[in-house]
Amino acid sequence: MKNNNTYRAFTGTFTKRNGQSRTMTFVKGTDLPQTIRGSGKGPRLSSGEEVVYDVNAKGFRVFNHNTVIGQIIEKNINYSFDS
Numbered sequence: 321m322k323n324n325n326t327y328r329a330f331t332g333t334f335t336k337r338n339g340q341s342r343t344m345t346f347v348k349g350t351d352l353p354q355t356i357r358g359s360g361k362g363p364r365l366s367s368g369e370e371v372v373y374d375v376n377a378k379g380f381r382v383f384n385h386n387t388v389i390g391q392i393i394e395k396n397i398n399y400s401f402d403s
Contacts, residue, residue, distance in 0.1 A: 332392035346372035
């Protein structure tokens, strides 16, 4: 069964804890299908941090809204969670 759907995706750049900048295109965790989200316990987050699904790295990452550089752009993308 293929899971091809349209998702709200966001592209933004932020400064990581180590001082490097990172640009990421991601889908928010709350917008993911339950089969992708799972039911496990997530990482401990600081205020302003959010667990997201990085569509380029094909995995979960933490996006830090406190250190955003510029603007976060929203767009709709077609994405399949199949490997």
